[in-house]
Amino acid sequence: MEKTKDLFKKCIDFTLADEVKAQGVYPFFHPIDETEGPVVSFGGKRMVMAGSNNYLGLTAEPKVKQASIDAIKKYGTSCSGSRYMTGTVKLHNELEEKLADFFEKERCLLFSTGYQTGQGIIPTLVQRGEYIVADRDNHASLVAASIMAQGAGAIQVRYNHNNMADLERVLQSIPEAAARLIVSDGVFSVSGEIVDLSGLVALAKKYNARILIDDAHAVGVIGRGGRGTPSEFDLVDDVDMIMGTFSKTFGSLGGYVVGDRSVINYIKHNAASLIFSASPTPASVAAVLASLEIIKDQPELTEKLIANTDYVRQGLLKAGFTLMPSRTAIVTVLIADQMKTLIFWKKLFDAGVYVNAFIRPGVMPGHEALRTSFMATHEKEHLDKVIMEFETIGRELGVI
Template sequence: MTLPDFHGQQPTGPQVDPEARPPASIFDKAARFFEPGGDWDKVHKADLYPFFRAIEVSEGTTATMNGQEVIMAGSNNYLGLTNDPRVKEAAKAAVDKYGTGCTGSRFLNGTLDLHLDLEERLATFLRKEACVLFSTGYMTNQGLIQAVAQRGDVIFSDKDNHACIIAGQQVSAAETVRYRHNDLDHLRTFLERISRERPEAGKIIATDGVFSMSGTLANVPGLVALADEFGAALFLDDAHSVGVIGDGGRGTASVFGLEAEVDLTSGTFSKSFSSLGGFAVGDQTVIEYVRHTASTHIFSASMPPSAVATVLACLDILEAEPERLDRLAEIADFMRDGFRSLGFDVWNSETPIIPVVVGEMYRAFAFWKDLLEAGVFTNAVIPPAVPPGQSLMRTSYMATHSDSELQRVLDAFEKVGLEHGIIAPGGVPGPAMQTNGTA
C-alpha cells in the first residue's frame, strides 16, 4: 500500500491534543464488563462460568454435556414431553403440510388455521372467552401490558415479577408502582393512595402466578379481594403454572377455584408445552383489543407451524393423561422433603421449582461445577435475580423423572453440600450457612 505524499505538509483537519483523553465510546461498558481482574474474568479463568453451556444430546430427564451424561434437574420441561414421539410426529407433520415458517405477522399473512385452532382450544381449556397467541412468552407479557395499560393508568407490580412484566411496564405510558413481594398490606397502601388522589385512573395488578426463582404461589385470594375492593383488573403470568399446577393443569387461579375472578392470564409454550411462543386469555372484547394494539403481536412474525402443532399435541396429552400432574406433584414433595432432611434451605417452594440456597456467588459457581462433575445439571442463580448472599441452585423437575434419578440428584447434592460446608452431617445447615448464607 502506498501512503499519500503530503510534500512535507500536515494533513488538514481538526487538531487533536495527543495528551487529551480519548472520547468515550458507547461500547466502553462492554469492555468494562469483562475487564481483567473483574468478576467475570475471574470466573472464566477458574472455569466456573455456568452459562451458555452446550447440551449435545437431550433425552428429557438426561442430557449429554462434554460427552458426559448428566441428570437434567434444571429444565422447565415439567410434563416431560419434549421427546415424546407423539409430540415430535405432530411437529414433523406440520412442517410437511405448512412448511417451516409463516414469514409474516398474524396481522397480515401469518395466520394459519392451526393458530385459530390453538387459540380456541386454549380459551376452552382455561375457561375463558378468548385467546391470543404471541411469538414468545416474553413478548406476550411485554405486549399485553403495553396494550392495556396506557397514559393515565397505573400498574401495581410485585417486586419479584419476571423481567418480561417489567419490560411491559417500561414500554407502557402508564405509571408503575411496585409493592413488596407478596405483601398485600403494602399493595393496599398504594391502591388507597391512587384511588384517593386519582380516582379516574385505570388500575391493573400484575403478578407472577408462580414465582420462577422461589417456586412459590401468589396470594390469589387476597389479590382478588383487593382488585374487587378498588376496582382494579388482575393479571396473572402463569408461565410456570399452566400445565403444572391447578385443576387439570389450569394454573394458579384454579388452585383456589378463582379462574373467573382473574381478568387476564398469560402463559408460555416453552415449558410444559415443549415449544416456543406465548398466549393470553380473557374476555373476548379485551383479547380482541390486545390483538389489534399489542405491538409485539402486530409487528412480529407468528409462531411457526411446527411450534403450534407441538403445543396442540401437548395439550392433547395433558388432557388425556392427568396422572402426569399427580406424578409431578409427588416428585416435588419428595425432593423438597429430601433437600430439607439433608439440611438445605429451599425457601418456601410449593411447586416443582425448588431453590437450594448456597450463599455467596463464587461458592455458587463452584457448587454448580462440582454438581455437574457429579452428574447433575442445575441452574446457578446469582444476584440481582436473588438477594445478596442468597445465590442458589435452581432445580426443577419433570413428571418423567424416575425414582432412581431423583435419588441420584439428592445423593450428589449431599456429597457436594458436605464438601462446601453448606450442610453438615445429621441433616443440619453447615458452617458456610451459619450466617444465613453470607459467609
C-alpha cells in the same frame, strides 16, 4: 471540547463473565449434545437434568415430536410474517380456540414467545396516566414490559413480594379515578412460591383494579387438570387475564393470553409485539396442540411431577438445606454467596447433575441460589442421585 465517550467502553470494561470462566465455574450457555428430557448428554457424558422447565417431559414425547414434523411437512418451517398480515395458518386459530376453552375464558391470543406476551399486553393496555401495580418479584419479562409502558406515560408502583398488606397500601396511594392493573406471577419463577390469589382478588375488587396473572410455571403443575393458579384457587372468573408460555409444560415455544372477547380483540389489533413480529412457527403450534391433548388426557403426569418434586424437597430438607417456600415443580436451594453458588454448581455439573445457578443480576446479593426443577418423567434413581450429590457437596462446602 470534551472528548466523545465511546459507547462500547462498558463492553470492554465488562470482565465478570471472563473472570468466572477463568476460575472454571462458568455456569451459562453450556451446549447439550442430546436430550431425552430427564437425562441429557454433554460432551458424551450423560447427566441428570434437574433444571429444565419441561415439567411434564413433553419435549421428548413421540406424539408431540410427530405433530411438529407433520406441520413442517404441511406448512414449511416458518410463516415468514406476522399473524396480523400473512402469518396466520389454521393451526394458530385452532390452538387459540382450544386454549380459550381449556382455560375457561372467552378468547385467546398467541404470541411468538412468553416474553413478547407481556410486552404485548402491558404497554398496550396500561396507557398514559394509568397504573401498573406490580409484585417486586415478578418475572423479568413483566418488568421489561412495565418499563416499556412507563416510556409511554404509564405509572408503575410496586408492592413487597406477595404481601397483601403492602398491596393494599399501594392501591390506596393511587388517585381514585386512575385505571389500574395488578400484575403478578402465578407461580414465582425463582422460588416456585404461589401467589396469594385470594388476597389479591379481594383487593382488586375493593380498589377496582384489573388483574393479569403470568402462569408460566403453573400450567400442568397446579389447578384442576393442570389449569394453573386461578383454577387452583377456584378464581378463574375473577382473574381478568391469564398469560403463559409454551416453553415450559407445553414443550414448545411461544406465549398466549386468555381473557374477555373485547380485551383480547383490543390487544390483537394494537399490540406491537404481535403486529411487528413473525407468528409462532407451525411446528411450535402443532407441538402445543399435541401437548394440550396429553395434558387433558393424562392428569397422572401432573400427579407424578408433584410426587417427584415433593420427594426431592423432602430429601434436601432432611439433609439440612434451606429451601425457598414452594409446593410446585421448582425447588430452590439458598446458598447466599456468589462464589459458593458457582463452585457448588460446578461440582454438581462434574458429578453429573445439571441445575441452574442464580447469581446477580438474576437475584439480589445474599439471595444467590441453586434452582432445581423436575419432570414427570424423572425416575427415582435420577431423583436419588440429585439428593445424594447435593448432600455430598453441601457437606464438603459447609452449606449444610
